Amino acid sequence: MQSPAAPATPATPATPATPAGNAGGIDPIVALPARALSQEIHARRLSSREVMTAYLDHIARVNPAVNAIVALRERDELLKEADACDAALAQGRPAGWLHGMPQAPKDLAATRGIRTTLGSPIFRDNVPAADAIVVGRARAAGAVLIGKTNTPEFGLGSHTFNPVYGATRNPYDTSRSAGGSSGGAAAALATRMLPVADGSDFGGSLRNPAGFCNVYGMRPSAGRVPYGPGPELFLPQLGCEGPMARTVADLALLLATQSGADPRAPQALPGDPELAALTPASVEAALAADLKGKRVAWLGDWNGYLPMEAGILALCEDALKAFPAFGVDVEAITPPFSPERLWQIWLTHRHFLVGHNLLPHYRNPTRRALLKPEAIWEIEGALKLSATDLHAASVERSAWYQALLGVFARFDYIAVPTAQVFPFDVNETWPKQIAGRAMDTYHRWMEVVCPWTLSGCPVISLPVGFGAQGLPMGMQLIGRPRGDLAVLRLARAYEQERDWVGQHPPRALL
Template sequence: MSPLAIDPIVTLDADALSRAIHARKMSCREVMQAYLTHIDRFNPAVNALVSLRPQDVLLREADECDRQLDRGESRGWMHGMPQAIKDLAATAGLRTTLGSPLFANQVPQHDAISVARVRDCGAIIIGKSNVPEFGLGSQTYNSVFGTTSNAYDPSLIAGGSSGGAAVALALRLLPVADGSDMMGSLRNPAAFNNVFGFRPSQGRVPHGPMPEVFVQQLATEGPMGRTVTDVARLLSTQAGYDPRVPLSLADEPRDFGLDLQQDCSGLRLGWLGDYNGYLPMEDGVLSLCESALADFSALGCHVEACQPDFSMERLWQSWLIHRHFLVQGSLGAAYADPQKRALLKPEAQWEIEGGLRLTAAEVYQASVARSEWYRALSELFERYDFLLLPTAQVFPFDAQQAWPRVVGGRTMDTYHRWMEVVIGPTLAGLPSISVPVGFNPAGLPMGLQIIGPAQADRAVLQLAYAHEQLTRWVERRPPACLQSA
């Protein structure tokens, strides 16, 4: 292998890597060494992975994984695989900053539930993936580690808040990645980096443990991958009931890792588009997604335009109230301290101040609106098996820009209005996966959301898998730096 070649180990998808490790075609040490070398080479240009652990320690852990296999012991399908955890999730003994100077030196004593499950499945935690401060905003930058840039153009944004995870996947710095999603944080960066990001049904992956376990019903953790099979396998590890999260779902998590092949002929798909012109879109986004509808038709699906019977502006106001309420609840104590408040980014302060102005009646009415939105989508699912929607309203933009002030000729009135397209599945608690649908003339990727009915996670994965087998965008168009290496 020449000095500039890519080690074939890192090009393997996670499922194939797992099978190769367990077949002893390669050792866990060889896998770890290949990934560490690849990370040293490509991570500095994009800043996707942070808080990396010492290489000698990681190699010793890989050696122990090999000794376990020598004894006929495997801890699970992720045995010996490198994994970096999103820097919002607690990792025992490893710095977890939340992208905030307030927590720059925080070292938790426990793992988040999903982290513990990945560790128990045999993964070796190598570090963290970078995030925006507290995960607020779909642009991955913070004052602790700096900005994560796009895998396809390092001058552009990675998306967020799972931006570090998506870029690491696209550049083959990780075989599979975890993330979390409140406002498209698994879906948006997946679209911007030509990988898959799946927001599971609310409660599918226990979120926490958190101080509050009943009201928080927007954010969820979930999987990302370069294949739908990898996404499903990681979901099978993350999912499942935990008594510390009383609203978590008790379905058998192993079902998600089963064969995803399905005949899609006759499936009815509803195309939401830009909600009849309600959402502003950058030129080329809508047309690219619309051209991808032909792929679903080629699978034998029937696709037609449809709209929910609901005011989208009312949905946005419900979103603002829910988000203000929850962010103020989690960060209000820091805001109350003037010294700590000064270290919060302006968008975090704006959310908290909005929460402080809310009345109980406003919060309740926002929840009523959210409930009516769920029922409006349920009515659509009486006619359609799945709904389709663009993943983003813009293509990746300049990484020096915090957020776009104008989209499609319309001024954005908040730091996150440009991502309004993702709030529908979040507020309804529905499973939604972003699948790659191609590139614009400038070579920038885009994704499309496949949204399923409540708790139809496996069905969403099956349609995404069929689309992947037809289009193969991830393997057809890897980042240029990998093509030329």
């Protein structure tokens, strides 16, 4: 088999000057993976009160530097809820694997009784009466909601800042962006302020911050996780919710909690019995797989079409060199579809789905004054579209899907970088150029994620190391349609070879 093209100089990823192991001597409770924490709570070797106390103390110490957790609830209230979890467990009534564990949903997801701002001053004081589906499922599994994680205004852009809470900073260098729009979730995970985290993804919002913060983020198959509920149930099909974690096993467990049909989400997939059966005790065995003979197609920068900051391709190519150790062959391929066509498909869908969602605010002069320029650009782009434009883009998207099926007839997975730049200055709104090439939209610098959003295929961003300045980067692994567990199994095999998360905690923990 042909390997990906070797970089001009050997890839020797830089690593941040931080201790391995117990993440700089932090409380061992918050250092535990979610799977292990669940087992300790259920065995009653740790109480939920002890866990909540450890996390709240840690958040008080670490969060001011990164600003990942927002709308944090009162300590006394949270300790009372933790005590109730302990009482239920003592009575033999565990709620689920998240029983007594702190969670903070992304600030785009509705949370009953907890402020949900969407990062917009329009919703600064919004307190929903009901939970989003994924939030309700986390509660049902026993999670205690401590607050929210920060997000950009309406989730627009892969850089987490907004006029309500400010910017979330990168745990590996607080002068840099944590990515977005699930930047608060990724930064909270990396700094051990949450055991696992939920996020959402339209333009890479589960993938980009995972890459920027050295954690795992998964955009599940279209329909795998019910989205909503909301006023529009059928057309919004490119945004989805999904899990983020510091280990692949934890990622799989949270996906199992989030997945499965719900009558409020008419396009949700039926539950996957194998996924639904995952437990903290069984997940490692379920992810173990014989991958010998599997094949990965490496697309890199799409034959030079995508500008890349120096060092990103080298890190990804070095990561792919680990794959033969678990029997997986890698081959560089030529692009199976015109990337220029893909960008036009993306722009039409993005304008239509984002712009029309925000249109009521645009039509209200008071609210319009509170919208950021990128939101107004999307709305005004949507207003120029016709039904014919949308249909043509849908036909083109279908052609892309057919081309992708042709790739999957020869390969089991596809690999591409997670981002085209390393974490950038936190004071920038978005990167205006990459490798000397100007970016013409606020999301052009994330073009590398757009084809996979359009595909509906499952995608995991996994860590691949650190660039010359000690900044993290990730790589996307794309699986066949609805092959979520297959992608998780490949990611787990890679994690066993290169545990970037466990071995390289961030500077913000020092």
